[in-house]
Amino acid sequence: MLTLLKNARLHAPEPLGLCHLLICDTRIAVIVQAGEPLPASGAAVKTHDLCGRRVIPGLVDPLVHFIGGGGEGGFGTRTAELTLDEARASGVTTLVGALGTDALTRTPANLLGKARELAAGGLTTFCYTGSYQLPPVTLTGSVGSDILYIPEFIGVGEVAISDHRGSQPSAFELARLASEARTAGMLAGKSGIVFIHTGDAPGHLEPLREAARQSAIPLTQFHPTHINRTAELFADGLRFAREGGRIDFTTSTTPELLAAGEVAAHEAVARALEARIPPGAITLSSDANASLPQFDAAGRFVGLKAGRLASLFEVVGACIEHHAVPMEVAIGIASTHTAEALKLNCKGRLAVGNDADLLVLDDDNWRIDEVWALGHCLHRREDHKAG
Template sequence: MIIIKNIDVYSPDYIGKKDIFISGGKINLIRDNIDINHEDIKVIDGSNKILTPGFIDQHVHITGGGGEGSFKTRAPEITLSKLTTSGITTVVGLLGTDGTTRSVENLVAKAKALKEEGISVYAHTGSYEYPTITLTGSVKKDIVFIEEIIGAKTAISDHRSSSMTNTQLAQLASDVRVAGMMSGKAGILVIHMGNGEKGLNPVFEVLKETEIPIKTMRPTHVNRRRELLEQGFEYAKMGGIIDLTCGIYDELSPKNVVKEAENKGVLSENITISSDGYGSWSKYDENGNLIKIGVSSVSSLYKEFKAMVNESEIAIDRALSYFTSNVAKALEIYPKKGCIAEGSDADMIIFNNDFCIDHVIANGRVMVEDGKVLVYGSYE
């Protein structure tokens, strides 16, 4: 049991200076003053600090990405403290280019491991390739019967994808949609967007030709180039949800894109931000030869939030929404996740006034205290 005293609370909307009582992994009470004294209750002094929901990173290669420059370029699996020290208390794992040396079985096992270590984890079946790789042999069965799996992943407009037809994209989106309805899950299709000239055109064409709801298909990396971003804005204005990736060069960084989106009349609730952590970034020459490769960090999520507030002077509550409530609503796990409210999971970050991470609490357990890791993963 924990009581956090006298702290400024953003839910992500600012709700004032409060005391918060945590027990059983949940937020039990939020009051102006909570006066409970017991030796088993841990008291955290929140004076001159800020409390927010924990970040939800919905695009992390938890089993490692890469592999596009031969076996030596396969990224390692992520470790627990890499996530918690970045303020991430909920993560969604997925595969990328490599669905051959990596598998959905491996992905689900890693998701279960991270859950055992203390954070909340979901996953998507599939990878860049089509036909979609699965665990059970069926996209529908993966979503319906595997607890952690809430959707699927595919890729379009990318030389590493399987060059799906519109019919195949529509069939996959339909399967994901129906499986979500059957299982009470989000049922979403995450679509990796590459640099191809077609951009989002296949998605627009599927929407025009079918009855698939627009929020079923979730394009990500839409800020990787200007033309794709403009299509992303159009998609969001139509009611779709677009995902921005951290680590993109400055002009198209999320902190700049969200301001531009507001000026263009794009609803902020239709935008989310993720890290693409532990996935590889790569550059190719005009002949398709790999010339440079690296690995993205989940810490880019926290760095982007801090830059939005400190550099772009975006209001704290608005900046927070892109990493918390917007994501939770998009994944259909709100208000269990993504907010500070009575009955919600006790997933939260305590920041110092300079927005350095002081504490991270996941499912009611203190993972980081005074900026130091308390709970490490099994092999850290």
């Protein structure tokens, strides 16, 4: 199947001007400047004129709780699963699912089944094996075999450090886990990333530094998230990035978390760039459908709200509109650099040979007109008419 998207103001994420994109089945086959001829083809081509609207890569979200999360306040506080309609409308076309605090009533098998449900709906989905605690829960009996034999499993996570809900892993345990995931990833052609939930305990990211010091594992094998959760953790995260690591900011938030000292994700991006952290060392994740719990000073559960997948796209817009972050930088942080960190080579960039995952944006506002994933339009804004 050939689909021609004409007159797209392309951000790949760097601006390429007015272009035509020819999509063959699920991938981008040709990109030419508007006015240049397309290669001849004997096949029928379905054409859409985008009339000069902005087109950006589909976003890549490295932390989504497909099957919900929560439960810190009992069974009545479990958060809901992600719905296909919500996912399709969000602007996120590649999602990585994880377990969290609850690896007892939620399992890797549940996670994999949900990943395949979302994939059947047109999205690209991956998973982490394991959860907050060590030893990790797995589907096949080990982290290594999950990554090696199950296509969707690309790493392990989200493993909790500096958090009272984690298993308080030692540096040695973290290094052993990272070694197993890294080796399996090399054998399978995957990242073998260790995605880390970072709590607000005083140790912050020190367990990861210690694991790297005690082993041959590089800091980049760990990908810590929630780095904007407190001012102190944010400062330590900038130091971690200067030392060669990557950091991830959480886009979902609540007024309570912000009042307690969380740095809003769009502000965190702007401040990190001002501190001369390379954009390639920064990623964003939504933490969608996870619980965003609130605890009092004694560690007692107070309440929670759920993360939102759409927050990723919203934060990219806020970076551009409120902090004058260049559009290609903000988009790259939520697509290109995440794909690079996870070794998803066909994702995060609009280029010939890559998957045809793209967002068509409104002419005047930071909102989505159309979501295309793997060459198919999955969502169109109700008050928007196709070209």
